[in-house]
Amino acid sequence: MSIESVDEARWWIRVGVGDLMPVIEEGVRGWLRRDRRTVPVGTSAGADVVVLDPLVRGSRVLTAYEKPVVAFCPPQEQEVVAAVLAAGAYAFVPQNGHRQALMAAIVAAARTRTPHAGQPVPRLSHRERTALLWWLRSMTKASVARRMGVSPHTVDMYIKRIRAKYAALGLHLPTKADLLVRALADGLVEAEDLVAG
Secondary structure: OHHHHHHHHOOOOOEEOOOOHHHHHHHHHHHHHHOOEEEOOOHHHHHOOOEEEEHOOHHHHHOOOOOOOEEEEEEOOOHHHHHHHOOOEEEEEEEEOHHHHHHHHHHHHHOOOOOOOOOOOOOOOOHHHHHHHHHOOOHHHHHHHHHOOOOOHHHHHHHHHHHHHHHHHOOOOHHHHHHHHHHOOOOOHHHHOOOOO
């Protein structure tokens, strides 16, 4: 599947869903059916991406898949998140987060088709982290600049620096969705922070 096919929605991303509580699985399948980019499939064999809770059967289950796995779990301590990512999950999305975070993780995983494999996390300055958080809340860079008391150019430089830090680790994150998924997976932002005032 090419990036273009995902972006233009000419092809659906086939998503296998498993190892979730039944009510959670039903909700995820509903989200997948309503999103024009995705379709749930019965098994992981025909899937492009797999969504599961590795804590149900243990993180060893992640190595059984030859496709990206998005871990969709109850909120966990950072050490657990790091262990799940190190075990091979592409991204970790907490179940108390927004549907958009899960969908962004699925789309990003379909684009890369490679697991996270425990990449190191870049160090961000306080200002970089603040700019990233507010920008990921769907604010414009101009709005973020006003809130931070800096110019839009400065906010743009913060975001470029964050992307450069990821690039130095071998991760190319060209879109806001890519950066959102990675920042959530790496614990640089929390899902609940994205909706806070």
